[in-house]
Amino acid sequence: MTADLDHLPITILGAGLIGIGWAALFAHHGARVTLWDPQPETLKTAPDRLAKPRADLTELDGHGPRGDIHFVSDIAAALREPALIQENAPESIPVKHALYAEIETLAPPEAILASSTSSLTWDDLAPGLTDPQRLITAHPFNPPHLVPLVELYGPDPARLDRAEALYRAAGRVPVRLNIPATGHIANRLASALWREAVHIVAEGIADVEAVDRALMHGPGLRWSVLGAHMAYHLGGGAGGIAGYLDHLGPSQERRWQDLGTPRLSPEIKDTLIAGVATACAGRDIATLEAERDAALIALLRARAKPQT
Amino acid sequence: MTADLDHLPITILGAGLIGIGWAALFAHHGARVTLWDPQPETLKTAPDRLAKPRADLTELDGHGPRGDIHFVSDIAAALREPALIQENAPESIPVKHALYAEIETLAPPEAILASSTSSLTWDDLAPGLTDPQRLITAHPFNPPHLVPLVELYGPDPARLDRAEALYRAAGRVPVRLNIPATGHIANRLASALWREAVHIVAEGIADVEAVDRALMHGPGLRWSVLGAHMAYHLGGGAGGIAGYLDHLGPSQERRWQDLGTPRLSPEIKDTLIAGVATACAGRDIATLEAERDAALIALLRARAKPQT
Known part of the structure; x- marks a missing residue:
């Protein structure tokens, strides 16, 4: 599945470090971004804080932003029409659940609700929704406008496919978890x-x-x-990972015993x-x-x- | 301290994967490399196996090798005059100790004896020498002609300074351990x-x-x-690593508890x-x-x- 971000309405909830990175990224790739924050002061300083990620992306890709960013303090206005809602609220279950209740009332039901949560899991967040199928976790790695990884989990494969296509269109590398885990991968x-x-x-x-x-x-x-598993495949000589595990698996297990627990x-x-x-x-x-x-x-x- | 590898005699003991990488690297940077192996077949195939690392280095730096490589089966000839002996013998204490006895008899005493050992430590190897001050461990990371890291340990700071200068002259990034440890860093x-x-x-x-x-x-x-420690310095906001440890240290310790022991x-x-x-x-x-x-x-x- 491929997606086109051109003029696509995307709403970023929260204008902190991570929200700013997402806003700059999606606008760079053509989306019509709405950036919402409940704190007037945070919203007021957002344009200044957007300058660096925007400049970084221009330097990286050799072109300026192809979309734009609207700064909105009214959550009803922010949730009117997004295809994707990227949520970057504080890492508190009650805070996120309260926000999800508003989203469920105000946003189109087909919108993907994606949480950037780092320390919580889908299982922590899903009880905040009457329809948990709406929710995916989509964890970026700091700084989110530059590091390509987005870690995804959600129970609805069709929604995950749509989300993956959007992140790919923004130059991201989406990676899926099979079950939620604290700290993702x-x-x-x-x-x-x-x-x-x-x-x-x-x-x-x-x-x-x-x-x-x-x-x-x-x-x-x-x-x-080269990933960690593949590195041992190449470290195993002609026998690859199977040869490595046969010949050096026992010494690797001994090394694990020798690692510290500070x-x-x-x-x-x-x-x-x-x-x-x-x-x-x-x-x-x-x-x-x-x-x-x-x-x-x-x-x-x-x-x-x-x-x- | 800086060093010039031009025409410097460097001896590589062992023409396996790691020895081949070292030989290509030092010759690329101007040294007069002697490559020794006790197995005639290994020495015979060495020129073919040198082709790829040599081509890689030419592509990387935009110039061909500035030094040369001599293939030698006589260990006395190989040890006559090196400033640096890079030892890549099999990871067996008796094998390395036997080789060190020959080195101590045949090589100039001021030559640096550097072991590429991955799984052994300086403490394992030093008993093979009557003068253990000669020995340092200098562990490269595969592939050694491309990955810059060389991990160093030795008891004689002056010898380590000389070794560091040689590795730097070959484009390496030397890093020193304060005490030997299995697996180095x-x-x-x-x-x-x-x-x-x-x-x-x-x-x-x-x-x-x-x-x-x-x-x-x-x-x-x-x-x-960006290193792992520095990443948490930047992840701590304005408070840096101190702020990170104060605010998120306890959650990091909880996450450590949650890690697996497969x-x-x-x-x-x-x-x-x-x-x-x-x-x-x-x-x-x-x-x-x-x-x-x-x-x-x-x-x-x-x-x-x-x-x-």
């Missing part, structure tokens, strides 16, 4: 990796900056072109904070974000080129 | 991530291909430009093998490696460009 993987990263620092094996450099110039770089004690927290400060080398968060985004844009442009 | 992180990747498949949350796609287009991509049972192995086969979509290992390397070259070229 990506944050589970990130959490598992970070636990060991904390352990390495806590044990004094290497400092914060060394761990991050090893990741960026080693497995992180390789995982950006606590975020006050001492470890202080070590992490000091290590990050060293790694920052005086750069503030805005500078680090700008460096991250420039590097992501360079990599995404390299990926987009057809390989010769 | 990168394979500990990779092992921790893969454990959860296996758990996600084992629990039916998502299939092999979905997990790999989520990694490549989400955290993997981001980790190639076994590589026959059933899981079959699921992984079948999932990888689906993800391969008929591509054989050589094709997958060629795709991986082409993608790595494109990313490394994008990284090398100065950011505007």
Whole structure:
């Protein structure tokens, strides 16, 4: 299934960091975006905060936004006609359920209701609707206008197909879960990796900056072109993953036993904070974000080129 | 400290996959490489197996090899004058210890003896030498001619400084461990991530291909430009890592509790093998490696460009 975002009405609920990223992205790809937020102050500062993701997308794709963004404080107006409602409310079940009650009253029933939730699951959110089939979870990875992944779960395959087509039309890479899980896929993987990263620092094996450099110039770089399972397929020689599991499965299981289970004690927290400060080398968060985004844009442009 | 590889004698012990990668890399950057292997057949096929890494490096940097490679079956000749000995013997302590006894007899004492060992540590290897100060571990990440990371450990800071300068001159990113650890840094992180990747498949949350796609287009991509610790610094809002640890540390610890501890049972192995086969979509290992390397070259070229 393919979709065309041209003039398609898409409503973004919540104009925080994630909502701003979605709004910039969908407008860039031609949608008629309505951006709603219950806080007048948040809505007022939204145009300024949209400037950077818009500029990033223009740099990435070589063209400016093909759609537009309307800023709306009236939720009834925001929900009148969207094909997709991307919900970015605070990560609170009661807050999201209250919003869903309004959506069910005000929005067209065929609209896809997609929650950007990171820490909650479809099972947490579905009880807020009389018709839970409307709901999917669609979790982006920060910064959402640049990182292509969107993790999807929903019980209605036809609705998921329509949603996937919309995200693909916005240049996203949708990935489906078969059952809901806390942290979806990506944050589970990130959490598992970070636990060991904390352990390495806590044990004094290497400092914060060394761990991050090893990741960026080693497995992180390789995982950006080759997944973890496939890496072991290629690491198994001619026998592939089957050969790997036969010959090196037992040593991998022993290595799992050797991995750490650190606590975020006050001492470890202080070590992490000091290590990050060293790694920052005086750069503030805005500078680090700008460096991250420039590097992501360079990599995404390299990926987009057809390989010769 | 900086180093010039031009005409520098470097000896590579072992002409398997890793040794071939090192030989191509150092010769590309100007060294006079001696490649030794005890198996005549391995040495005989080495020139053919060097063709691909050499072509990759030419494509990456836009120039051909600036040094050369000599194929030597006599270990005394191979060890006569190297500044660096990169050892890639099988991952067996007795095999490496026996080789180290020859090195100590035949090589100049000031030569750096660097082991590429992946699964052993400096503590395992040092008893093979009467002067263990000679030895460092210098673990590359596959494919070693393209992935920049080299993980270093050794007890002699001056020797480590010299080694770092040589690896940097070959375009590598050296990272130092403070104490030896099984799996160094990168394979500990990779092992921790893969454990959860296996758990996600084992629990039916998502299939092999979905997990790999989520990694490549989400955290993997981001980790190639931003380390795991720094990612939480940027995820903490204005408060940085300290704010993150205060506000979200407890939920991160809860998530750690929720991560899996799978076994590589026959059933899981079959699921992984079948999932990888689906993800391969008929591509054989050589094709997958060629795709991986082409993608790595494109990313490394994008990284090398100065950011505007």
